[in-house]
Amino acid sequence: MTNNSKSFSCPTPINQYDKILLAHGGGGTLMHNLIESLFKKYFDNDILKQGNDSAIIDYDKNTSRYAFTTDSYVVHPIFFPGGNIGALAVYGTINDLSVSGAKPEFISVSFIIEEGFPISDLEEIVISIKNAADNTGVKIVTGDTKVIESSYKLQDNQNKLNNINANIYINTSGIGIVYEDMRISPLNCKPGDAIILSGSIAEHGIAVISAREKIEFETEIKSDVNPVNRIVEEIEKSGYGRYIKVMRDPTRGGLTSTLNEIAKAGKIGIKIYEDKIPILPEILGACELFGFDPMYVANEGKLIAVVAGNYADKILKVIKSLPEGNKAEIIGEITDTNIQKVVMRTVLGNNRVLDMISGEQLPRIC
Amino acid sequence: MLKHLSEYRNAELVKDLSEKIKSVSTGNWRIMEICGGQTHAIMKYNLEEFLPDNIKLLHGPGCPVCVTPASKIDLAIYASRQKDVILISYGDMLRVPGSSTDLLSVKADGCDIRTIYSPLEVISIAENNPDKTIIFFAIGFETTASPNAHLISLLDKKGIKNIFILSSMFRVPPAIEFLLSDPENKINGFLAAGHVCTVMGYEEYIPISKKFKVPIVITGFEPADILSGILETILQLEKSKYEVVNRYKRVVKQTGNISSKKVIEEVFDITDMEWRGIGIIPRSGFDLKGKYKIYSFFNLFKETESELKPDKSRTICIAGEIMQGKKTPLECKAFGNLCTPESPLGAPMVSSEGTCSAYLRYKKLN
Numbered sequence: 001m002t003n004n005s006k007s008f009s010c011p012t013p014i015n016q017y018d019k020i021l022l023a024h025g026g027g028g029t030l031m032h033n034l035i036e037s038l039f040k041k042y043f044d045n046d047i048l049k050q051g052n053d054s055a056i057i058d059y060d061k062n063t064s065r066y067a068f069t070t071d072s073y074v075v076h077p078i079f080f081p082g083g084n085i086g087a088l089a090v091y092g093t094i095n096d097l098s099v100s101g102a103k104p105e106f107i108s109v110s111f112i113i114e115e116g117f118p119i120s121d122l123e124e125i126v127i128s129i130k131n132a133a134d135n136t137g138v139k140i141v142t143g144d145t146k147v148i149e150s151s152y153k154l155q156d157n158q159n160k161l162n163n164i165n166a167n168i169y170i171n172t173s174g175i176g177i178v179y180e181d182m183r184i185s186p187l188n189c190k191p192g193d194a195i196i197l198s199g200s201i202a203e204h205g206i207a208v209i210s211a212r213e214k215i216e217f218e219t220e221i222k223s224d225v226n227p228v229n230r231i232v233e234e235i236e237k238s239g240y241g242r243y244i245k246v247m248r249d250p251t252r253g254g255l256t257s258t259l260n261e262i263a264k265a266g267k268i269g270i271k272i273y274e275d276k277i278p279i280l281p282e283i284l285g286a287c288e289l290f291g292f293d294p295m296y297v298a299n300e301g302k303l304i305a306v307v308a309g310n311y312a313d314k315i316l317k318v319i320k321s322l323p324e325g326n327k328a329e330i331i332g333e334i335t336d337t338n339i340q341k342v343v344m345r346t347v348l349g350n351n352r353v354l355d356m357i358s359g360e361q362l363p364r365i366c
Numbered sequence: 367m368l369k370h371l372s373e374y375r376n377a378e379l380v381k382d383l384s385e386k387i388k389s390v391s392t393g394n395w396r397i398m399e400i401c402g403g404q405t406h407a408i409m410k411y412n413l414e415e416f417l418p419d420n421i422k423l424l425h426g427p428g429c430p431v432c433v434t435p436a437s438k439i440d441l442a443i444y445a446s447r448q449k450d451v452i453l454i455s456y457g458d459m460l461r462v463p464g465s466s467t468d469l470l471s472v473k474a475d476g477c478d479i480r481t482i483y484s485p486l487e488v489i490s491i492a493e494n495n496p497d498k499t500i501i502f503f504a505i506g507f508e509t510t511a512s513p514n515a516h517l518i519s520l521l522d523k524k525g526i527k528n529i530f531i532l533s534s535m536f537r538v539p540p541a542i543e544f545l546l547s548d549p550e551n552k553i554n555g556f557l558a559a560g561h562v563c564t565v566m567g568y569e570e571y572i573p574i575s576k577k578f579k580v581p582i583v584i585t586g587f588e589p590a591d592i593l594s595g596i597l598e599t600i601l602q603l604e605k606s607k608y609e610v611v612n613r614y615k616r617v618v619k620q621t622g623n624i625s626s627k628k629v630i631e632e633v634f635d636i637t638d639m640e641w642r643g644i645g646i647i648p649r650s651g652f653d654l655k656g657k658y659k660i661y662s663f664f665n666l667f668k669e670t671e672s673e674l675k676p677d678k679s680r681t682i683c684i685a686g687e688i689m690q691g692k693k694t695p696l697e698c699k700a701f702g703n704l705c706t707p708e709s710p711l712g713a714p715m716v717s718s719e720g721t722c723s724a725y726l727r728y729k730k731l732n
Binding site for chain 2: 017019020021022023030213215290293346347348349350351352353355
């Protein structure tokens with residue numbers, strides 16, 4: 001047996017693509033590069049530079065500040081346990097406004113529909129949009145509909161129904177009024193601040209992938225698709241709004257990516273405790289099965305708040321008083337060590353760094 | 367399953383094992399875990415923190431995506447560009463560069479490339495697309511060879527004619543023997559992969575252990591499993607004992623899974639196989655046998671192998687030495703800057719089981 005490894009070589013990197021790949025939408029480095037080198041190059045102004053979930057517009061000092069945001073939804077499959085693309089599209093935008101410290105007021109809904117799409121499915125989606133808007137007290141004030149040729153290549157599955165392969169995509173935009181007390185910025189975070197998570201993690205990503213792969217579990221795994229606006233409203237009503245430093249909803253890339261964004265933007269360190277992070281046993285089991293780390297799996301209805309350490313218990317109590325916040329926990333704190341890093345104390349008692357190194361492994365989860 | 371998870375991620379048990387390892391280790395021992403899943407767990411839980419300085423872990427070539435050679439990826443790319451072809455593989459495989467491009471780019475060009483979780487999905491894709499040629503890029507070790515063999519035996523029973531197999535399936539024991547026969551190797555003991563041994567048993571490892579005087583310990587994937595495997599290896603080394611010992615008894619039997627082995631033997635011949643980063647290892651792969659040869663990829667593309675020549679002009683990556691345990695990713699100049707999971711230079715940076723990717727994601731605190 002001879003060892004012929006000496007001549008081995010690997011090919012050079014492929015990081016300069018001349019076309020868009022699915023990975024450009026994955027939330028990782030490719031997407032980041034696209035935004036930096038193309039979008040920011042041509043679209044550049046002081047408001048866009050804020051780089052937050054919503055733009056905060058403060059054009060008249062005598063009136064309230066406005067929050068404005070937009071998002072498109074391409075989730076596949078469009079119906080999944082716990083929700084569908086309609087509720088997701090409304091709550092996604094509601095949540096982006098809410099974590100900017102705003103009360104959501106008005107949204108737009110635009111549809112891009114492929115020919116052949118069943119009207120009955122469309123009606124189900126529209127009803128779910130209406131219910132989501134009613135539930136959060138926002139008005140749908142404008143919209144648009146476009147129909148295009150069917151282009152989506154069906155990932156054929158046993159349950160393929162009558163060759164239906166038409167798809168639907170939804171864009172929503174939203175406007176909210178920023179609560180007077182709330183000044184949300186990662187730069188407000190200081191060592192000693194506490195980090196609160198409003199509920200258990202990784203449910204949306206696992207529900208979508210299970211539906212896509214048609215894998216069933218003994219306990220049905222449901223997406224957590226939900227609004228977080230009531231949590232923010234309750235904190236504001238309680239008078240603790242001014243003690244909120246920053247809020248985020250940990251969607252694509254999961255808890256890890258969101259915490260990393262806060263650590264990097266706020267130029268502070270973050271320490272969290274694995275045994276404090278709420279996760280349902282069936283989600284943990286499914287993550288083992290799929291080989292996912294739940295810390296990187298998407299949520300759609302959870303809120304992370306960094307709050308002044310002295311008020312952490314009081315704010316936690318406010319969040320826990322709501323059904324959508326009853327599993328909330330203080331999961332960690334802001335530190336002056338390990339700046340711009342997220343460190344987790346594992347259940348084994350040692351520390352590990354949680355890095356935002358990889359983009360979302362699953363395309364089209366929202 | 368969850369009961370086992372919490373049991374083997376128990377902080378007390380881990381601490382206990384760590385103390386035992388520290389108290390018995392007097393020599394400088396280098397232990398290689400062969401399986402990418404174990405590499406991942408070691409990094410994820412930062413298990414090296416529980417070991418004394420004189421115990422070093424080396425990370426072996428145990429990730430099927432990483433060891434699939436560029437020439438085979440080139441074949442898959444060539445095939446997927448042909449008319450009426452659907453190419454099927456596992457997700458990570460799409461991101462590994464061949465000699466000039468990757469399957470992800472070819473997919474963006476409009477070629478029909480699909481990813482699956484279970485080999486049986488190949489059959490439903492074939493049945494739903496009777497006019498297409500389906501190519502299954504079958505990668506994996508013995509663990510995956512078993513369901514792949516089951517799939518191929520079903521093709522025969524069901525009389526499906528439009529599926530062809532491009533095999534990149536590997537056997538672990540010849541790789542261990544190959545690494546040990548290199549006079550420069552630094553390996554004192556092996557942790558053998560629990561999943562592989564679940565299928566194949568561990569009789570094959572006994573002559574290797576004797577011939578090269580190395581302990582080989584069948585090891586599971588949870589923190590306590592891995593530390594227990596390391597402890598057993600050190601106990602043997604300290605006493606100059608060289609045996610095959612099963613430390614994953616709750617799952618692995620000496621003879622393996624008889625029915626899985628039977629279907630592998632029925633469908634596959636043992637052949638020489640090229641490993642990326644290592645070269646050709648005699649008798650280290652599986653390919654189609656006897657009547658199943660009609661499903662071979664090479665029946666469709668007879669001319670391809672000689673036409674495609676890997677481009678070896680660009681070399682930075684030291685994946686070969688990393689996968690043989692001669693170097694760590696930290697000794698690579700490209701690690702973490704030129705080479706990242708989004709723009710990998712080499713395969714170990716692509717797959718979540720790859721050594722470089724695991725190092726980067728779970729990098730340690732300074």
